[in-house]
Amino acid sequence: MADKMKQHFYQRWWFILIVLILGIGIFENIVNRLEKVETDRVEVTDSSFYKKMEREELKEKMSQKNKTPEVVAAEIIMKNFGTTYVEKEKAVLSSRFESGVVEAIALEEKVKSAKSSKRSFLYNTVEFMKAMKSQEEVTQATLIVQAPLTDRYGNVGNEDVMIVLMSRETLNKINFNNFKAENLSAIADSYWEHPALSAK
Template sequence: MEKKKSQKPFYKKWWFIVVVALFVIGLIGAELDDGDEVKGEPKDEPTKVVTSAPVKAEVDVEADAAERQREIDELATEMKKAEEEEAAKKAAAKAKAKEELESMDPKSRIEKIVTDKLKNKTNTDKERIVSVEQLPEDDESLYFIVLLNANENLTNNLTRHSMLMDSKEILEPISKIKNMNKVVLQWQLPLIDSYGNTKDGLVMTINLERDALDKINWENFNVEKFPDVSKTYFEHPAIKK
């Protein structure tokens, strides 16, 4: 009796094993492809998305900053140019005024100094200059008496101090007039006499000669020292109260 050949189960056959292996490999490959498609993030694309916008923004910021700085620089240049032009105009005007002042005769020069520094009228609307008198000496030794109306103030002490300050304001440039040997500055205010009548009267006199004019440092000068440096000094009792 002939023996039957033994048959292997189908799962032990070689071709079955190959088919299963190929099927498994196919499944794994499909899962990998599906994962990449879902994520949608190719390796080289994140670099483009992440870096392109910030780089452009940084460039724009730098460009804006450069433009603003350029505008600031231009404005600064224009302002500096305007300041230089203004300074040049002031210097030219000052030089012209000085030249005109020096070309005047001494009396006209004193009158201009007074009106430039103290104005044409007082705070009570009186003419500032009463008189400017040149006493006869010679061209190399000028002697002037200048009589002015003073400003009135709230108190006698304030009125007095105001006259002293105004005296300094005009005596400094007057002292620079060539050949000015002596200047007597007089101030007047309305005074009431014993009968109740009001009349302008002398309330202060400052008499300065050349040696005193040369010694005074006007920048640091204390106006309360006028009585000490004057050859003669006078104050009316009415402004001492």
């Protein structure tokens, strides 16, 4: 009987079976991770921290003597954003304080030129962070500034134009009496601005 041709290991049934099992395992792992990421995203956006505070609840807290950091944040936004009373009231889209973290979203409805708007947003953010520094229980402060932007198709919608995050450690380093707003991007723990603010 003639000698059988020797098969390479990658042609043997057991090797093909191992590769198939590994492939199925890797595929299942990828699918499970994608599902987990989507679930986490839904849970974060549905959590109470990210939901808007009802205006009535915010107004009630503002009238109290001892003001929480979220109320102080809302008051600073109302003071610095908008020009009319209605604009100032609409300026507070969200203000939350949980586990030492303040996160506020401010809306500036009237936007002038990119340069003057950016200067205004920087100044208002510095005022916000100055107020957060005075709140001892705040360990981290984030201000998200939104403004109406027009897309290429002419549609106008409110979008994030600036996001600034500062830790307590960074806030403590700043001497707000001499601080220049244009240095904010250099010293913030996290700083982002929409390209529209850099337009000339």
